[in-house]
Amino acid sequence: MRALRRNAVQVLPMTAVIAPTMSVAPAAKPITSYRPFWAKRFGIAPFLPTTRAEMDQLGWDQCDVLLVTGDAYIDHPSFGMALVGRLLEAQGFRVGIISQPDWTSAEPFRALGKPSLFIGITAGNMDSMVNKYTADRKIRTDDAYTPGGGSKSRPDRAVIVYAQRAREAFPEVPLIIGSIEASLRRIAHFDYWSGKVRRSILPDSKADLLIFGNAERALVELAHRLANGEKINAIRDLRGTAFMVARGWKPATGWVEADSTSLDTPGALPVHTDPYAMEPEKKSAPASNNSSVGAGDTPSKDIAIPIRLVSRAERVAGLKNAHAEQRKRTAVRLPSFEQVEDNPVLYAHASRVFHLESNPGNARVMVQAHGDRDVWLNPPPLPLAMAEMDHVYGLPYARAPHPSYGDKKIAAWEMIRFSVNIMRGCFGGCTFCSITEHEGRIIQSRSEDSIIREIEEIRDKTPGFTGIISDIGGPTANMYRMACKDPKIESSCRRLSCVYPGICENLNTDHAPLISIYRKARSLPGIKKVLIGSGLRYDLAVKSPEYVKELVTHHVGGYLKIAPEHSEEGPLSKMMKPGMGSYERFRQMFEKFSKEAGKEQYLIPYFIAAHPGTTDEDMLNLALWLKKHNFRLDQVQTFLPTPLALATAMWHTEKNPLRKVTEESETMPVVRTGRQRKLHKAFLRYHDPAGWPVLREALKEMGRADLIGPGKKHLVPAWQPAGTVGAIATKPSRQLVPGARDNARRQSATTSTNTRRSPAVPRHPLSQRGGRSGGPRG
Numbered sequence: 048m049r050a051l052r053r054n055a056v057q058v059l060p061m062t063a064v065i066a067p068t069m070s071v072a073p074a075a076k077p078i079t080s081y082r083p084f085w086a087k088r089f090g091i092a093p094f095l096p097t098t099r100a101e102m103d104q105l106g107w108d109q110c111d112v113l114l115v116t117g118d119a120y121i122d123h124p125s126f127g128m129a130l131v132g133r134l135l136e137a138q139g140f141r142v143g144i145i146s147q148p149d150w151t152s153a154e155p156f157r158a159l160g161k162p163s164l165f166i167g168i169t170a171g172n173m174d175s176m177v178n179k180y181t182a183d184r185k186i187r188t189d190d191a192y193t194p195g196g197g198s199k200s201r202p203d204r205a206v207i208v209y210a211q212r213a214r215e216a217f218p219e220v221p222l223i224i225g226s227i228e229a230s231l232r233r234i235a236h237f238d239y240w241s242g243k244v245r246r247s248i249l250p251d252s253k254a255d256l257l258i259f260g261n262a263e264r265a266l267v268e269l270a271h272r273l274a275n276g277e278k279i280n281a282i283r284d285l286r287g288t289a290f291m292v293a294r295g296w297k298p299a300t301g302w303v304e305a306d307s308t309s310l311d312t313p314g315a316l317p318v319h320t321d322p323y324a325m326e327p328e329k330k331s332a333p334a335s336n337n338s339s340v341g342a343g344d345t346p347s348k349d350i351a352i353p354i355r356l357v358s359r360a361e362r363v364a365g366l367k368n369a370h371a372e373q374r375k376r377t378a379v380r381l382p383s384f385e386q387v388e389d390n391p392v393l394y395a396h397a398s399r400v401f402h403l404e405s406n407p408g409n410a411r412v413m414v415q416a417h418g419d420r421d422v423w424l425n426p427p428p429l430p431l432a433m434a435e436m437d438h439v440y441g442l443p444y445a446r447a448p449h450p451s452y453g454d455k456k457i458a459a460w461e462m463i464r465f466s467v468n469i470m471r472g473c474f475g476g477c478t479f480c481s482i483t484e485h486e487g488r489i490i491q492s493r494s495e496d497s498i499i500r501e502i503e504e505i506r507d508k509t510p511g512f513t514g515i516i517s518d519i520g521g522p523t524a525n526m527y528r529m530a531c532k533d534p535k536i537e538s539s540c541r542r543l544s545c546v547y548p549g550i551c552e553n554l555n556t557d558h559a560p561l562i563s564i565y566r567k568a569r570s571l572p573g574i575k576k577v578l579i580g581s582g583l584r585y586d587l588a589v590k591s592p593e594y595v596k597e598l599v600t601h602h603v604g605g606y607l608k609i610a611p612e613h614s615e616e617g618p619l620s621k622m623m624k625p626g627m628g629s630y631e632r633f634r635q636m637f638e639k640f641s642k643e644a645g646k647e648q649y650l651i652p653y654f655i656a657a658h659p660g661t662t663d664e665d666m667l668n669l670a671l672w673l674k675k676h677n678f679r680l681d682q683v684q685t686f687l688p689t690p691l692a693l694a695t696a697m698w699h700t701e702k703n704p705l706r707k708v709t710e711e712s713e714t715m716p717v718v719r720t721g722r723q724r725k726l727h728k729a730f731l732r733y734h735d736p737a738g739w740p741v742l743r744e745a746l747k748e749m750g751r752a753d754l755i756g757p758g759k760k761h762l763v764p765a766w767q768p769a770g771t772v773g774a775i776a777t778k779p780s781r782q783l784v785p786g787a788r789d790n791a792r793r794q795s796a797t798t799s800t801n802t803r804r805s806p807a808v809p810r811h812p813l814s815q816r817g818g819r820s821g822g823p824r825g
Contacts, residue, residue, distance in 0.1 A: 075429040078267045079438050084139030084274055086111060091443050094122055095132045095144050097451065099159065102143065110143035111135075112270065113162040115209050117178075117201035118171035118192040118459075119452060120146040122445035125463045127172055127226055133442040134263055140164070140270055146449070147193065147200045150208045153215035162220060164273045166213045167266075168254070169226035170205035172459070174689065176228075176240050179203065182687040183724070184240060191462075194448070194455035203240075204228075210252035221279035222254045223269070230259040230485045233289045234401065234415050234422060235384040236690040237394070237699040244388040244699075247415070247422045249291050255279045257289040260485055261471065263439060264428050286407070287428030294419050302376045304414070307400045374411055378423075379404060383416035391700035392710055398696035399704035407487065408538025430472070430489045437497040440468070446509060464509060466518035466580065467501050469493050469564070473522040474529075474554075475584060476544025476623050477612075478693035478705070479658060479686060482522045488545070489537070492528045495564055499571070506573045514574055519564065520581025525588055527561045529554065543693075543705075546586060547623040556587055558594035565597055578604045582653075585609050585633035586625045592636060599640035603648050607637070610653040613665070614672040621660030621697060621715065623705070627672075652678065656727035657718035658686045659697035663749060666730035670762060671754075674733060683731040685724055736771040739763045 089105060096102045097120060102110070112135055116128040124130045132142040143162070148155035171178070171192055179187060179198065189196040202208040206228045214222055232248035249257055256279060258265045265287045272282055283290065283298055379400065381387075387394040397415075404410045410426040431439065448460055470492040473482045498519070506512055521527075531537035531545075532553050545551045569577045579602045588595050598607075611630045613619050619626060634650060641648045654669065673680070688695035696704050703713050718724055726745050729738030742763045746754050754762040 075264060075432075076268070077432070078134070078263055078435050081138060081267060081271050083137075084111070084271070086141045087139030089141065091136065094445055094449055095120070095129075095136065095142050096159070097144050097146060097449060102159065105141075107141050109141070110159050110162045111140040111164045111274070112142045112167060113145065113159055113165075113213075114142060114167045114169070115145045115148065115156065115213060116169050116171050117147060117175055117205040117209070119194050119457050120144050120449045121457065121460050122447060122449065123460070123463070124440050124442070124444055125172075125466075125468060126459075127169060129444060130439065130442075131167070131262060131266060133444060134439060135266065135270055137438075137442055138267055138270060140274075148209070148212075150202050150205075150212055153212045156209075156213050156216040161217050164270060165221040165223050165279070166217065168206055168209045168213060168222065168224045168229075168252070170201065170209075170228035171226065174228045174231065175201055175203060175205035177687065177689065180240060182685040183721070189458070191458035194452040194457050196456065196458060204251075206232075206248060207252045210254055214253055221256070221273065222252075223256050223258060223266075224248065224252050224254040225258040225262050225266075227481070227485050229257050231481055231690040233257055233259050233424060234381065234413070234691075235387050235394075235397070235417070237688065237695055238690065239688040239695070239698075244384075244394065246384045246417050247289075249289060249422055250417055250420070255290065256282070256285075258285075258287055259289060259424075260287050260428050260487060261431070261491075262287070262428075263431060263435070283423075284425070286425050289422060289424045291417075292421050292423050294416060294421050296421060296423070297378075299376075302378060303373075304378050304380050305411075307379050307381050308396065374409070378412040378414045381413055381415040385416075385418075392702060392708060395696050395700040395702040395704045395708045398691070398693060399708060401691070402484075402543055402693060402704075403541055405483070405488070406538070406540060407489070409541070427487060430487065430491045433492060433494050436471075436491055436493045440493055440501065441497060446504065462517075465505055465512060465516055466520075467498055467505070467516065468521050469498050469519055470521040470527050473526065474545040475523065476542075476547060478621060478623050478697070479655065481689050481692050484691045486522065490526050490529055495560070495567065498564055499567055502568055502571060502574065506571070514576070516568065516574065516577045518580030519568060519577060520579060522581070524579050524581035524583045525558060525561060525594065526584065527564070529556060529587075531555070544623050546584070547625065549625075550586065550590070556590045558588075558591035562591075562594055562597050565602060569601055576604070577602055579607070583607065583609050586629040589629065589632045589636060595633070595636045596640045596643075599637055599646075599648065600644040603641075603646075605647075606649050606651050608651045608653060609633070612653065612655050613658070613661070614669045615661075615665040617665050618655075618658050618661040621694065621703065621705075622655075622658060654680070654683060654731055656683060656685045656731050657724045659694050659701075659717050660703075660715050661718060661727065662716050663723070663726065663745065666727045667746075667749065667751065667754075667762075670730040670733045673731070674762060679734045680731055683728060685728050686718070733762055736768050739767060740772055 089107065092101075092105055094101070095114075096105060096107070096110075102108075112132075114128050114132055118126060118128065120126075120128065122129045122133075124133075128144055128146075132144060135142045143159040145156060145158060148158075173192065178190060178192070178201070181187060187198055190198045190200060193200040206224050206226070210222055210224055213220075229248055229252075232245070234247050235244055236247075237243075238245040245251075248254075256269070258269075265285045268285060269282065273279065283292075381397045381400060382390075382393040387397050401413065404413055405427060407427040407429050412426060413424040415422045415424075446464075448457055470490055472486045472488060472490045473480070474488040474490065476483060476488065502516060502519075505516065506514075531540065531551075532555050536553050542551065545554045550556065565577060568574060579598060583598075588598070609630070611627060612622055612624050614627050616626065630652070637648070637650055654673075656666065686694070686698070688698045693704055696702070697715055698717055698719075701715050701717050702708050703715055706713060718727055722741075725738075726741050729735070729742050732738055733742065743755055743765075746752055746762070754760075755765050757764055
C-alpha cells in the first residue's frame with residue numbers, strides 16, 4: 048500500500064492517546080518460588096561446561112539447556128549468557144555453553160550433544176552488526192568480547208546464522224532466541240546496514256520463540272513448563288515473548304483486534320452510553336393502588352417504576368474494571384511488514400504505536416502480519432523485584448573468563464572486572480538509545496546489602512584488585528531506586544520519558560539511597576576509592592546538591608563524563624534531551640564542590656553528530672559553543688540508526704513519531720550522505736586539521752567565511768599544516784597570514800588538558816552515549 052488517505056495515520060500527542068485505566072500492574076510469580084528440577088542434585092559447576100570432558104567431570108550424560116553465544120564465556124553477571132546460565136542452574140537445570148562457534152557447519156553445535164529441553168541463541172552482549180561495523184559501515188579492527196580482540200569470531204546477524212546451524216544440528220529441539228539483537232528485531236525494522244526495512248527476525252531464524260527484554264522470568268517459567276512436558280508450540284502466554292502464528296490466530300475466545308491506525312487517529316467519536324445516567328430496571332413493577340397490572344402487561348405511564356441508586360465510585364469502578372478486562376483481551380494490529388516496507392508514513396506510525404505499548408503495567412498484545420502469518424508479541428516482562436535482583440546477582444559466579452582462554456586479554460572483561468551493576472532500566476527515553484527498548488523504563492534495583500557484598504567479593508576474590516572500584520552504576524549512574532511516587536500512576540503512564548521536556552512531578556528523585564551506598568562502599572576495609580564510570584543524568588543530579596557534593600568530593604577520578612548530546616533546541620527536541628540550562632547548573636555545582644574539595648577536576652561532555660533533526664547550522668553553533676568553552680573532543684560519536692529506536696524511525700522516514708504523523712506532517716532534516724556526516728563530525732572536532740578542508744568549504748557555502756582565519760574569533764585557520772590532507776607545500780609567512788603558524792600549532796593537538804580517552808568497551812553498547820564508552824565506536 049503506497050498511498051494513504053490524508054487522515055489515515057493522524058495521531059494524537061503522546062500523552063493523550065488512549066489513556067488506560069488506573070490500576071496497579073499484575074503481580075508476578077517470584078523466580079525463586081519454583082520447585083527445583085531433579086538435576087539440582089549434581090550441584091554447582093565451577094564453570095558451566097563448554098566441552099564433553101567438562102560434562103564428564105560433572106557426571107552429566109546430557110545438558111538440559113544448551114546456550115550458544117557470540118561472546119567469549121566470562122562467568123560474571125555483566126555477561127548475559129553467564130547470568131542466564133547460572134540462573135537456570137539455580138533452578139536445577141544442567142546448562143552447557145557453546146561460545147563463539149564456527150558457523151560454517153552444524154558440527155560445532157553438536158559438541159555438547161542434544162539437550163533435553165531447548166537451545167538458547169544469542170549474539171552476545173552487543174548487537175553483532177553494531178559490534179562489527181562503525182557508524183560509517185566500516186569494519187572494526189577489534190572485538191572487545193573476543194579473546195585477543197580478533198574481529199572475525201562471529202558472523203553478521205549472528206542470531207539468524209547460529210539459529211539456522213542449531214536447527215540443522217538438532218531439528219527436533221525447541222529453539223529459543225534472545226538478547227539485545229533479537230529484542231531489537233522482534234517486528235519489522237529498518238536495517239541501517241542493508242539500507243532497507245527487514246522483516247522480524249522470527250521468520251528468518253525459524254525460532255520457536257523469541258524472548259525480548261530481560262529474560263529471567265520468561266526463561267525460568269519456560270524451562271519448568273518444558274520440563275513438565277508442555278510442548279513449545281502450546282506455550283503462548285508468557286510475557287516478554289514473541290512467536291509466529293497463522294494469520295488471525297487468537298489464544299482464546301473473547302479476544303478482539305484493534306487496528307492501530309484507528310486507535311491512533313483522531314476522528315468522529317463513537318456514541319457511548321452515559322455512565323452516570325440512572326436507567327430504570329427492566330423487570331416488571333408492582334401494581335399501584337389505582338391500577339392493576341398483570342404479569343406480562345405493559346405498565347401505564349403513570350405507574351411508578353423503582354430504580355436502584357448506584358454510587359459514583361461504584362459506577363466508575365465498574366467501567367474501569369470492564370475496560371481493563373477488555374484491554375487484556377485486545378491485540379493491537381500494527382501495519383503489516385509489506386505496508387511498512389513500502390510506506391515511510393506507516394513505518395513511523397508503527398514505531399510510535401510500538402513505543403506507546405511499552406509499559407508493562409498497561410501494554411497490550413501487538414500483532415504484525417508477515418505475508419500469510421502473524422508475528423504475535425505478548426506484553427513486556429514484569430520488572431524484577433529487589434529480592435529477585437539480589438538473587439540474580441548473588442548467584443555463584445566464578446567472576447572470571449573460562450580457563451580455556453589462558454592469558455588472552457578480553458577487553459570487555461578488563462573494563463568491568465572491578466565494577467558493580469546496581470540497577471537496570473532507564474526512564475530517560477532518549478530517542479537514539481535502545482536501552483529502553485530492551486531493558487524497559489522501570490528501574491530495577493538491588494539492595495544495599497547485595498551491592499556491598501559484591502564489592503567485598505571483588506576485594507577478596509578478584510585477582511589484580513588494587514583497592515579501586517571502577518564503577519558503581521548501570522545504564523545511568525544516578526537512577527538507583529528512582530520510581531513513580533504512585534504505583535497506580537506508574538502502571539497507567541504512557542509518557543516516553545519521565546524527564547522530558549521536564550522532570551515529571553510524580554517522579555521520586557531522591558538520591559539518598561545512592562549516597563548511602565557510596566559512603567558505605569568507600570568506608571569498607573581495603574577499598575581505597577570508589578569511582579563512578581557510568582554516564583550521569585545531570586538534570587536529575589542537580590535536584591540533590593548533597594549528591595553532587597558527595598560525587599564530586601569522593602567519587603570522581605579527575606574526569607566525569609556527562610552527555611548533553613547537543614547545544615541546539617532543534618536536535619535536542621528530537622533526542623528528547625534537556626537544554627544546556629541544566630548542563631550549566633550542573634557545571635556550576637561541579638566546579639563549586641571541586642574547588643571546596645581542593646581538587647582540579649573536569650567534565651567530559653559527549654555529543655552526537657548527524658542526529659536526525661540536525662542541520663549544518665546546528666552543528667556550526669555547537670562547534671562555536673565548544674570553542675567558547677575550550678572543549679577539544681578526542682573521540683566523537685556519529686549517529687548510528689539501530690533497529691526499533693525512535694530516532695531510527697526519524698532517520699528512515701524523515702517523519703517525527705513524537706508528534707502527529709501524516710503525509711503532510713513535519714518533514715525532518717536527515718543527514719544521510721557521507722560528505723555531510725563527515726562535515727558534522729568535523730564540526731565536533733573543529734580543532735583537528737584533518738577536518739579543516741571540509742569545514743572551510745562548508746563555511747564558505749554557508750556564508751560564514753568570516754569564521755576562517757588565524758584569530759581567536761575564527762573557527763578554523765585559512766591554511767593547512769604540512770603533512771595533513773590538503774596541506775600546502777610551504778607554510779605561509781607571518782606577513783601573508785598573521786599568526787597562522789602559532790595558531791596552527793595550538794589547534795593541531797587532538798586533546799587538551801580537559802579531555803581524556805574514554806574506555807574502549809561500551810557498558811551499554813546501543814545507548815550511543817559518549818563515543819567508545821557509551822555507544823558504538825565510530
